Amino acid sequence: MATNCTTHARRYATDSSAQETLIEMASLIGHKWHPVILHQLCVNDEQGFSELHETIDGVSNKMLSDSLSTLEARGLVDRAVVSDKPVRVRYSLTEDGHELESLLAEMLDWGTTHLDTQSNHQPTSTVVSAVESPTATATVASGSQSEEGLDQ
DSSP states (O other), X not given: OOOHHHHHHHXXXXXTTHHHHHXXXXXXXXXXXXXXXXXXXXXXXXXXXXXXXXXXXXXXXXXXXXXXXXXXXXXXXXXXXXXXXXXXXXXXXXXXXXXXXXXXXXXXXHHHHHOOTTSOOHHHHHHHHHHHOTTOEXXXXXXXXXXXXXXX
């Protein structure tokens, strides 16, 4: 029985950049706040900074600002200045950002089915932190293991 994985493996079997592409995607989508921000902009089309901050639980102003800057630099989020005094901006998805909607939906569907979101999975949250910080330590079920040399 051919699975999607087998189909993808055959398609990219001779593609030497497949690993680099997957690593780059993990860097982008694997950031704790990036998929959350992209999802909010999918749901609400366009939002100001304060609106985003209010709708995203637990994100600091600095982390939201840094994440929006990264997503803008990657061409996924557009930043439009509405007024200069006081400075007001609106964020929305670019065409490339909208192309990630199906990926975000698949992530939500898979997570809803396979993850226990009611409990705090320490190994998962620690591993996510390791992706964000190359020197962080990941805790796995069998013990602790250093995560050195992770690329951003």
